[in-house]
Amino acid sequence: MNQSVRPAGAASDAKTPGTLNGIPRQSTRQPPAGEDRGPRAGHPAGTATRRLRPWQLLPTPTGTPFTFGYALVLAATSLLARYADPDLVASLLHGSSTDVAHLAQSPVLVLVASALWIAGGITSPYAIVFLLVLTALERRIGGLRTAGVFLLGHVVATLATEVPVGFSVLAGHLPDTSLHRLDYGISFGVAASVGALAGLLTPWLRWPVLVGFGGMLVDDLIAFTDPMTNWGHLLALLVGVATWPLLRHRPGADRGASPTGSGPRPAAGPRRAP
Template sequence: MERTARAASTPAPQPLAAASPAPLPAAEVAALLDGVPRQRGPVAIPLPGAARPALRLRPWRLLPSPTGTPVTFTYTVILALTSVFASYASPRLLYALYQDSSTDVAHLLRTPVFVLLASALWIAGGLLSPYALAFVLVLTALERRIGGARAILVFLTGHVLATLATEVPVGLAVLVGHLPHTSLHRLDYGISFGVAASIGALSGILTPWLRWPLLALVAYDLVEDLIAFEDPMTNWGHLISLGIGAALWPVVRRWYRERGPAAAVPS
């Protein structure tokens, strides 16, 4: 009994208190937190029946403006002026201007730079031509994405290369006697080669569901014109210029990324 009582009176051993570590310096705490994922803010989930934010449709951005797309706007004004002039000028004067601006073989041999630039100041068919509407829409969209100087560079690349690709064979065919000498003086002017190249280039920076239908529709229309065989040299030039624009996809996509840091080029 005495032993039991002594044991009962002995106090129970207390657990050792854990030693509290010294606080870390603020710099080390910040370094450790750099690797910890941050907490995201609350995600707003729309309730059923709640009003959704309205999409901001801005159809005026499809058209050129002096502040948003100054290069396309200026070029459009020039084309509009030459088209109005063509509507009121005498046929004899107009034919002389077209002939002096023609990128036929004879003029390319004498004044290549002048006729390559002058021929792009006229719209074959006037303001009601499908290429006039395509020029406004396509060049505006292209300038908004890659800039005015680069958009015009794409346009002129298609215009110049497709012209040379169609006229040089004519000159060679005349030289070997396969075509008459009059083929050196055919009228060849307008913006259609540049527009086709711009369409091909623009399609490379559109989303796939826009890119492939656009290319298929334009290519089908151009092939249909070629099959009709009304103006095979020009029709071949349209297909060539469309291919030139598609060949510029790597360059145009790089320009597109440079134009907007957050822009992502669709695959």
């Protein structure tokens, strides 16, 4: 008659509730309160569920410092433009204009100064788009890269629309007054930010955003009220789209990240004997 052999430690395990006879080294430790118990049913490993709260749509000093600080500056200049002496405001706007004459004299100064004003004031649609889009973009890629996208669109679209004006004046196709065309505002940077943010959205939301915003810009171009600026808006949108490959790759994502992307890869410890 065969006699069953109980593995070492089975006697003690048999007296412990919740263990099975014949299976050694069963852990009976209960995780303390607050300790991660692993993925729950319906939630794959490495997947965190996040709910978007209403106040996260607007900039905050700690969450989106670049957008928050920039918004305060724009609010101040908008109030200045509304309530200050009209002659002073006109002088400041002309001094901040990125026209050909100013770009030839002090390009860096006017490129920065022109982005401190909102054409149309704080009630302009671009002011609302600025708050929503740059807040969302900064929450995804950080303040430094958000500032880079905004500045890239602002500079590229400005130069692409003003430099041809200068050559047209030299060729005699435009009058000399075109060298002093009033041009300022944040619209080029906002358009580039919309294009960049679209690349970080899910496809079902990305294409409606691009088609809707791009269609609005095309309508403005067809109206032919300010063709140079309207072409600049479309170009800035394309500049934002061109940044997709750079923004989708997060710096440091390949260093210390777990395969699921849920956090740092745990340090390798001693392997437990079978």
